[in-house]
Amino acid sequence: MTTAELIKQLFLSFNDKDSETFIKTARDYIEHEKRKKHNLVAKELEKALFSTNSVQNGGKRFKNFLPIPRDTEKGFPLLEIQQFDKSIDSLIVVNEIKVQLEQVVMEFKDSDILATYNLQNKKKILLCGKPGTGKTFSAQIISSILSIPLVYVRFDAIISSYLGETATNLRKVFDYIGSNTWVVLFDEFDVIGKNRDDSHEHGEIKRVVNNFLQMLDNFKGDSIILAATNHQNMLDPAIWRRFDEVIYYELPNENTRQQLLDFYLKPIKMNTDIDTTKAASMTAGFSPADIKMVTEEVMKTAIINSKSHLGQNELICAIEKFIRREKVRNNLMGDK
Ligand SMILES: Nc1ncnc2c1ncn2[C@@H]1O[C@H](COP(=O)(O)OP(=O)(O)OP(=O)(O)O)[C@@H](O)[C@H]1O
Ligand SMILES: [Mg+2]
Structure with a gap:
């Protein structure tokens, strides 16, 4: 059965209060995800299906998920959790970029083996290049291949007009990321990544850059952190050094x-x-x-x-x- 047919079957059995068919279809759906190699999704679904903490049980099932952090002053969410189903075949780029992306994915999958050799998988990746070349798209693809949700962080959302609030926002985002394993995208990162010596920059933004770099340095979680920019020339060397890999997207030949x-x-x-x-x-x-x-x-x-x-x-x-x-x-x- 296709995904749509399985979901339709789930809905029908729910309506008919036919729990046997519901569970059978849910199992079929999990198998369907496994065949697509979406092992993490399959595991999560299995957990959800067989969890003893059902929704009726006071919603305890959700206790491990932190609430989405929000800007204290204005109350808007600082990040978004997104899910995609995109294949790397839909990314048309020179082979070098595909190899770099696949390396990130494979190192993540083999991180345990790498650790036995005292080696770490690449976790902090800078994506740079002209607009519309596939930077955001690549983050969505990595998240799809690994079946790990994408935590999407727009930098301009983090920057607050209230003094000190920006650093607090960043802290909240990093605390959230640290609570689980994610693929994280700090998008339009250049908003804050501009050269720190630029005298036109606002003092608050300079502080944010330093803050971000420190938090990136201290980040010890398993998540893959991607940062995207189309003003890579404006990034200073201190930023480049922080990343394990830099992927450069050129305009297509x-x-x-x-x-x-x-x-x-x-x-x-x-x-x-x-x-x-x-x-x-x-x-x-x-x-x-x-x-x-x-x-x-x-x-x-x-x-x-x-x-x-x-x-x-x-x-x-x-x-x-x-x-x-x-x-x-x-x-x-x-x-x-
Ligand atoms: N290399 C590519 N191969 C196939 N489709 C692409 C590629 N790059 C971009 N696209 C298409 O264009 C859309 C927009 O690209 P994307 O958002 O990834 O650009 P970007 O590099 O993040 O640009 P910006 O710097 O403006 O944020 C994608 O969702 C995808 O549909
Ligand atoms: Mg983008």
Whole structure:
């Protein structure tokens, strides 16, 4: 049965108060997760299904989970727990990046064996490169492959206008991370990671950088901590040294752009005149996210115009339209 069928069966048996079918289906679902190698998810589900602390039992099942930390002054959550089901095959990058990501995953899986040799798996990873090249996406993929939820931390959410509150927020986030094993992403990390000597920086932000680095240094948990930035040039050497691995995402070359076009155009049938080589040569400077956006646009146009097949002309027009749009955007930014 597919995931959807299993879940439907669970709902039906719940409605019918048929606990036997419910448990059987739940077991089938756990097996289904195991076959997908989502062993941690399977373990969690097994625990949830067979736990003696059922929900009726005062909700004790949740006692091991700390509440999501919040900003004391404004009350908003400082992090988000996210779950994904993404495969590394959907990340189209040069081979070096895949090898680096796979190494992080494999070292995590073999951390016990590594420890017997007194070696530590890579836990603190810096992801840098231009916007839309797959940094956030990679964190989601690592979380998916390991079946460990992603703790998503947006740096601008942590920075508080109240003096001293930012450090408290960071402390709360690190305490939370330390309470379990997670894949953690400090996204848009450059908000605070700017060169500490920059005189324009606010004093509070400088303190936060130091604070963050100290907490990163002192962090002894099992979680994998990823930090993403697209202003790596502005990061000072002290930050680089703190990471076990730095993964650099470049804009895709022509060959990779063609792979991206082919990948993202897969859902639609194409005319025989489609030549993604030509399209790839026209998209110099496009990020993978840009290419995704263009292909989605062109597919939607074809679908709403009831075209059964996509033609070369439409693809080229969509690329040209995107290039014009970027020009306008760059000009507007230049005017500022
Ligand atoms: N290398 C890639 N291969 C396939 N799809 C990609 C790739 N990079 C980005 N994408 C697509 O574009 C979307 C946006 O990319 P993502 O959020 O990972 O960019 P980013 O590098 O984090 O950018 P930013 O610096 O702006 O945060 C992804 O969710 C994914 O769908
Ligand atoms: Mg991002």
